[in-house]
Amino acid sequence: MPELPEVETVRRGLLPAMEGAVIERAELRRADLRWPFPSDMAARLTGARVLALRRRSKYLLADLDRSETLIVHLGMSGRMTVSGVPAPHVPGKFHFDHPALEKHDHVIFHMEGGARVTFNDPRRFGAMDLCATDAQGSHKLLALIGPEPLGNSFNAAYLAAQLAGKRTPIKAALLDQRIVAGLGNIYVCEALHRASIHPARAAHRIGAARLERLVREIRATLTEAIAAGGSSLRDYRQADGALGYFQHGFKVYGREAQPCQQPGCAGTVRRIVQSGRSSFYCATCQR
DNA sequence: CTCAGCTCCTGCGGGC
Protein backbone atom coordinates (compact mmCIF):
# COMPACT_ATOMS: atom_id res chain seq x y z
CA MET A 1 0.00 0.00 0.00
CA PRO A 2 2.85 2.33 -0.15
CA GLU A 3 3.69 5.63 -1.66
CA LEU A 4 5.29 8.33 0.44
CA PRO A 5 2.16 9.35 2.40
CA GLU A 6 1.34 5.75 3.28
CA VAL A 7 4.88 5.00 4.39
CA GLU A 8 4.87 8.14 6.51
CA THR A 9 1.54 7.07 8.02
CA VAL A 10 2.94 3.64 8.81
CA ARG A 11 5.99 5.25 10.41
CA ARG A 12 3.85 7.39 12.67
CA GLY A 13 1.74 4.38 13.62
CA LEU A 14 4.81 2.36 14.56
CA LEU A 15 6.48 5.08 16.62
CA PRO A 16 4.77 4.38 19.97
CA ALA A 17 5.67 0.69 19.83
CA MET A 18 9.14 0.93 18.30
CA GLU A 19 10.98 4.17 18.91
CA GLY A 20 13.09 3.92 22.05
CA ALA A 21 12.14 0.28 22.54
CA VAL A 22 14.28 -2.85 22.40
CA ILE A 23 13.56 -5.57 19.85
CA GLU A 24 13.50 -8.54 22.20
CA ARG A 25 13.31 -10.94 19.30
CA ALA A 26 13.12 -10.66 15.54
CA GLU A 27 11.21 -13.63 14.17
CA LEU A 28 11.93 -14.34 10.51
CA ARG A 29 9.37 -16.74 9.10
CA ARG A 30 11.20 -16.99 5.79
CA ALA A 31 14.68 -16.15 4.61
CA ASP A 32 13.85 -13.57 1.94
CA LEU A 33 11.42 -11.10 0.48
CA ARG A 34 12.43 -9.69 -2.87
CA TRP A 35 16.03 -10.53 -1.95
CA PRO A 36 17.53 -12.80 0.71
CA PHE A 37 17.85 -11.23 4.13
CA PRO A 38 21.38 -10.91 5.50
CA SER A 39 22.03 -14.40 6.84
CA ASP A 40 22.56 -13.09 10.38
CA MET A 41 19.76 -10.50 10.35
CA ALA A 42 17.77 -12.04 13.21
CA ALA A 43 20.82 -12.05 15.46
CA ARG A 44 21.74 -8.49 14.56
CA LEU A 45 18.21 -7.28 15.38
CA THR A 46 17.63 -9.26 18.52
CA GLY A 47 18.34 -7.15 21.59
CA ALA A 48 18.87 -3.95 19.59
CA ARG A 49 17.24 -0.73 20.73
CA VAL A 50 15.51 1.42 18.10
CA LEU A 51 16.93 4.90 18.64
CA ALA A 52 14.89 6.54 15.89
CA LEU A 53 12.38 5.48 13.26
CA ARG A 54 12.74 7.63 10.15
CA ARG A 55 11.50 7.71 6.57
CA ARG A 56 13.45 8.37 3.39
CA SER A 57 11.39 8.27 0.22
CA LYS A 58 9.34 5.07 0.49
CA TYR A 59 11.81 3.45 2.87
CA LEU A 60 11.42 3.09 6.63
CA LEU A 61 14.73 3.40 8.44
CA ALA A 62 15.19 2.19 12.00
CA ASP A 63 18.42 3.44 13.54
CA LEU A 64 19.61 0.93 16.10
CA ASP A 65 22.11 1.21 18.88
CA ARG A 66 25.07 -0.85 17.64
CA SER A 67 25.44 1.76 14.84
CA GLU A 68 23.31 -0.19 12.40
CA THR A 69 20.20 0.84 10.49
CA LEU A 70 17.38 -1.47 9.47
CA ILE A 71 16.09 -0.61 5.99
CA VAL A 72 12.52 -1.65 5.16
CA HIS A 73 10.63 -1.28 1.90
CA LEU A 74 6.96 -2.28 1.63
CA GLY A 75 6.97 -3.01 -2.09
CA MET A 76 3.50 -3.11 -3.64
CA SER A 77 1.59 -5.00 -0.98
CA GLY A 78 3.59 -4.71 2.25
CA ARG A 79 2.03 -3.68 5.58
CA MET A 80 3.42 -3.21 9.03
CA THR A 81 0.94 -3.34 11.86
CA VAL A 82 1.15 -3.12 15.63
CA SER A 83 -0.65 -5.50 17.94
CA GLY A 84 -0.79 -5.55 21.70
CA VAL A 85 -3.09 -3.14 23.50
CA PRO A 86 -1.36 -0.29 25.35
CA ALA A 87 -1.62 -0.68 29.10
CA PRO A 88 -3.59 2.12 30.76
CA HIS A 89 -1.48 4.93 32.23
CA VAL A 90 1.81 3.25 31.29
CA PRO A 91 3.35 4.80 28.18
CA GLY A 92 5.14 2.28 26.02
CA LYS A 93 3.76 -0.66 27.96
CA PHE A 94 1.53 -3.09 26.09
CA HIS A 95 -0.73 -5.93 27.12
CA PHE A 96 -0.05 -9.22 25.38
CA ASP A 97 -3.14 -9.57 23.26
CA HIS A 98 -2.18 -10.65 19.80
CA PRO A 99 -4.18 -12.03 16.88
CA ALA A 100 -3.23 -15.34 15.33
CA LEU A 101 -0.60 -15.29 12.61
CA GLU A 102 -1.95 -14.72 9.16
CA LYS A 103 -0.86 -15.83 5.75
CA HIS A 104 2.10 -13.78 4.52
CA ASP A 105 3.17 -12.61 7.98
CA HIS A 106 6.88 -12.85 7.15
CA VAL A 107 8.65 -10.96 9.93
CA ILE A 108 7.50 -10.32 13.50
CA PHE A 109 9.29 -7.89 15.79
CA HIS A 110 8.61 -8.85 19.40
CA MET A 111 9.11 -5.58 21.22
CA GLU A 112 10.10 -4.89 24.77
CA GLY A 113 6.92 -4.11 26.69
CA GLY A 114 4.75 -6.60 24.84
CA ALA A 115 3.91 -4.98 21.52
CA ARG A 116 4.39 -6.86 18.29
CA VAL A 117 5.10 -5.34 14.92
CA THR A 118 4.16 -7.64 12.05
CA PHE A 119 5.39 -7.28 8.47
CA ASN A 120 2.91 -8.84 6.05
CA ASP A 121 3.50 -8.83 2.28
CA PRO A 122 1.58 -11.15 -0.06
CA ARG A 123 3.48 -10.28 -3.22
CA ARG A 124 6.88 -10.14 -1.55
CA PHE A 125 8.13 -7.19 -3.57
CA GLY A 126 9.20 -5.68 -0.26
CA ALA A 127 12.70 -5.74 1.15
CA MET A 128 14.68 -5.61 4.38
CA ASP A 129 18.37 -5.04 4.84
CA LEU A 130 20.83 -3.86 7.47
CA CYS A 131 23.68 -1.44 6.97
CA ALA A 132 26.06 0.67 9.02
CA THR A 133 24.18 3.83 10.04
CA ASP A 134 27.01 6.10 8.92
CA ALA A 135 27.13 4.39 5.49
CA GLN A 136 23.43 4.41 4.73
CA GLY A 137 23.87 7.22 2.20
CA SER A 138 25.89 4.91 0.00
CA HIS A 139 23.62 1.89 0.40
CA LYS A 140 22.68 0.58 -3.00
CA LEU A 141 18.94 1.11 -2.43
CA LEU A 142 19.30 4.67 -1.12
CA ALA A 143 22.30 6.17 -2.89
CA LEU A 144 20.62 7.44 -6.05
CA ILE A 145 17.33 8.66 -4.62
CA GLY A 146 16.46 12.28 -5.35
CA PRO A 147 15.29 14.99 -2.95
CA GLU A 148 12.32 14.62 -0.65
CA PRO A 149 9.33 16.29 -2.33
CA LEU A 150 8.34 18.05 0.89
CA GLY A 151 11.84 19.39 1.50
CA ASN A 152 13.35 22.73 0.48
CA SER A 153 15.68 21.32 -2.14
CA PHE A 154 12.74 20.18 -4.24
CA ASN A 155 11.64 23.32 -6.09
CA ALA A 156 10.84 24.53 -9.59
CA ALA A 157 14.44 25.47 -10.41
CA TYR A 158 15.68 22.04 -9.40
CA LEU A 159 12.92 20.30 -11.34
CA ALA A 160 13.56 22.42 -14.44
CA ALA A 161 17.23 21.43 -14.36
CA GLN A 162 16.36 17.76 -14.01
CA LEU A 163 13.82 17.81 -16.84
CA ALA A 164 15.88 19.86 -19.29
CA GLY A 165 16.41 17.85 -22.45
CA LYS A 166 14.26 14.96 -21.23
CA ARG A 167 11.86 13.91 -23.96
CA THR A 168 10.31 11.25 -21.78
CA PRO A 169 6.70 11.82 -20.67
CA ILE A 170 6.36 13.87 -17.49
CA LYS A 171 4.49 10.94 -15.93
CA ALA A 172 7.55 8.69 -16.28
CA ALA A 173 9.92 11.43 -15.12
CA LEU A 174 7.99 11.95 -11.87
CA LEU A 175 7.96 8.20 -11.21
CA ASP A 176 11.76 8.17 -11.54
CA GLN A 177 12.96 8.07 -7.93
CA ARG A 178 16.26 9.71 -8.92
CA ILE A 179 14.43 12.90 -9.91
CA VAL A 180 12.15 13.13 -6.89
CA ALA A 181 11.66 10.70 -4.02
CA GLY A 182 8.54 8.91 -2.93
CA LEU A 183 6.02 9.50 -5.72
CA GLY A 184 4.14 6.51 -7.10
CA ASN A 185 1.48 5.91 -9.72
CA ILE A 186 -1.46 7.27 -7.75
CA TYR A 187 -0.02 10.55 -6.54
CA VAL A 188 1.67 11.34 -9.85
CA CYS A 189 -1.73 11.02 -11.55
CA GLU A 190 -3.34 13.19 -8.89
CA ALA A 191 -0.64 15.87 -8.90
CA LEU A 192 -0.60 16.14 -12.71
CA HIS A 193 -4.38 16.52 -12.69
CA ARG A 194 -4.24 19.26 -10.08
CA ALA A 195 -1.52 21.01 -12.08
CA SER A 196 -3.50 20.63 -15.36
CA ILE A 197 -0.57 18.89 -17.07
CA HIS A 198 -1.16 16.02 -19.50
CA PRO A 199 0.73 12.90 -18.37
CA ALA A 200 2.11 12.30 -21.87
CA ARG A 201 3.58 15.80 -22.25
CA ALA A 202 7.32 15.68 -22.90
CA ALA A 203 9.07 16.54 -19.65
CA HIS A 204 11.26 19.25 -21.18
CA ARG A 205 8.29 21.06 -22.70
CA ILE A 206 6.80 22.40 -19.50
CA GLY A 207 7.39 26.09 -18.83
CA ALA A 208 8.70 27.62 -15.64
CA ALA A 209 5.34 28.86 -14.39
CA ARG A 210 3.76 25.46 -14.90
CA LEU A 211 6.65 23.77 -13.10
CA GLU A 212 6.10 26.12 -10.17
CA ARG A 213 2.50 25.02 -10.09
CA LEU A 214 3.45 21.36 -10.45
CA VAL A 215 5.81 21.55 -7.48
CA ARG A 216 3.10 23.26 -5.44
CA GLU A 217 0.51 20.63 -6.34
CA ILE A 218 2.86 17.71 -5.65
CA ARG A 219 3.47 19.10 -2.19
CA ALA A 220 -0.21 19.78 -1.54
CA THR A 221 -1.26 16.34 -2.77
CA LEU A 222 1.21 14.58 -0.49
CA THR A 223 0.57 16.82 2.50
CA GLU A 224 -3.18 16.28 2.29
CA ALA A 225 -2.74 12.53 1.90
CA ILE A 226 -0.53 12.37 4.98
CA ALA A 227 -3.10 14.34 6.95
CA ALA A 228 -5.88 11.99 5.78
CA GLY A 229 -3.81 8.88 6.48
CA GLY A 230 -2.93 10.08 9.90
CA SER A 231 -6.53 10.55 10.89
CA SER A 232 -7.52 7.19 9.42
CA LEU A 233 -4.76 5.49 11.33
CA ARG A 234 -5.74 7.08 14.63
CA ASP A 235 -9.24 5.73 14.24
CA TYR A 236 -8.11 2.31 13.23
CA ARG A 237 -5.01 1.61 15.25
CA GLN A 238 -6.81 0.13 18.25
CA ALA A 239 -8.14 -2.55 15.93
CA ASP A 240 -5.18 -3.67 13.90
CA GLY A 241 -3.35 -0.64 12.56
CA ALA A 242 -4.23 -1.15 8.93
CA LEU A 243 -4.98 1.86 6.78
CA GLY A 244 -7.37 1.71 3.86
CA TYR A 245 -5.37 3.04 0.95
CA PHE A 246 -8.45 3.86 -1.03
CA GLN A 247 -10.10 5.82 1.73
CA HIS A 248 -8.34 8.84 0.29
CA GLY A 249 -10.54 10.79 -2.09
CA PHE A 250 -8.72 10.51 -5.39
CA LYS A 251 -9.84 12.91 -8.11
CA VAL A 252 -8.71 10.89 -11.14
CA TYR A 253 -6.97 7.67 -10.03
CA GLY A 254 -9.28 4.68 -10.61
CA ARG A 255 -12.08 6.94 -11.89
CA GLU A 256 -12.08 6.11 -15.61
CA ALA A 257 -15.20 7.36 -17.43
CA GLN A 258 -16.31 9.45 -14.45
CA PRO A 259 -16.70 13.23 -14.62
CA CYS A 260 -13.62 15.39 -14.09
CA GLN A 261 -13.68 16.96 -10.62
CA GLN A 262 -11.77 20.10 -11.58
CA PRO A 263 -14.09 23.06 -10.88
CA GLY A 264 -15.62 24.30 -14.11
CA CYS A 265 -14.38 21.37 -16.21
CA ALA A 266 -16.96 19.27 -18.01
CA GLY A 267 -14.45 16.63 -19.12
CA THR A 268 -14.35 12.91 -18.46
CA VAL A 269 -11.54 10.96 -16.83
CA ARG A 270 -9.67 8.71 -19.25
CA ARG A 271 -7.20 5.89 -18.77
CA ILE A 272 -4.15 5.31 -20.92
CA VAL A 273 -1.20 2.97 -20.45
CA GLN A 274 2.27 4.51 -20.20
CA SER A 275 5.28 2.23 -19.86
CA GLY A 276 2.99 -0.54 -18.76
CA ARG A 277 1.13 1.38 -16.08
CA SER A 278 -2.27 3.04 -15.99
CA SER A 279 -2.45 6.81 -16.19
CA PHE A 280 -5.72 8.52 -15.33
CA TYR A 281 -6.28 12.06 -16.57
CA CYS A 282 -8.76 14.50 -18.04
CA ALA A 283 -8.03 15.36 -21.67
CA THR A 284 -10.12 18.52 -21.39
CA CYS A 285 -8.26 20.33 -18.61
CA GLN A 286 -4.84 18.62 -18.73
CA ARG A 287 -2.56 19.84 -21.50
C1' DC B 1 23.61 7.61 -21.24
C1' DT B 2 18.56 6.85 -21.95
C1' DC B 3 14.47 4.28 -22.27
C1' DA B 4 10.89 0.68 -22.98
C1' DG B 5 9.86 -3.74 -21.68
C1' DC B 6 10.17 -7.61 -18.71
C1' DT B 7 10.25 -9.55 -14.29
C1' DC B 8 9.57 -10.95 -9.44
C1' DC B 9 4.79 -12.68 -6.60
C1' DT B 10 -0.07 -13.32 -4.95
C1' DG B 11 -4.86 -11.98 -4.89
C1' DC B 12 -9.04 -10.20 -6.63
C1' DG B 13 -12.83 -9.20 -9.62
C1' DG B 14 -15.19 -9.88 -13.95
C1' DG B 15 -16.74 -12.73 -17.76
C1' DC B 16 -18.14 -17.08 -19.27
Add this chain to the structure above:
DNA sequence: TGCCCGCAGGAGCTGA
Protein backbone atom coordinates in the same frame (compact mmCIF):
# COMPACT_ATOMS: atom_id res chain seq x y z
C1' DT C 1 -19.03 -23.34 -8.68
C1' DG C 2 -14.84 -23.02 -11.21
C1' DC C 3 -11.62 -21.47 -14.58
C1' DC C 4 -9.16 -18.08 -17.19
C1' DC C 5 -7.83 -13.44 -17.94
C1' DG C 6 -6.35 -8.88 -16.83
C1' DC C 7 -4.88 -5.90 -13.51
C1' DA C 8 -2.78 -4.09 -9.06
C1' DG C 9 0.29 0.74 -4.93
C1' DG C 10 7.35 -0.75 -6.93
C1' DA C 11 11.49 -0.77 -9.03
C1' DG C 12 15.78 -3.46 -10.52
C1' DC C 13 17.60 -5.37 -14.55
C1' DT C 14 18.42 -6.18 -19.46
C1' DG C 15 19.14 -5.15 -24.03
C1' DA C 16 18.43 -2.02 -27.89
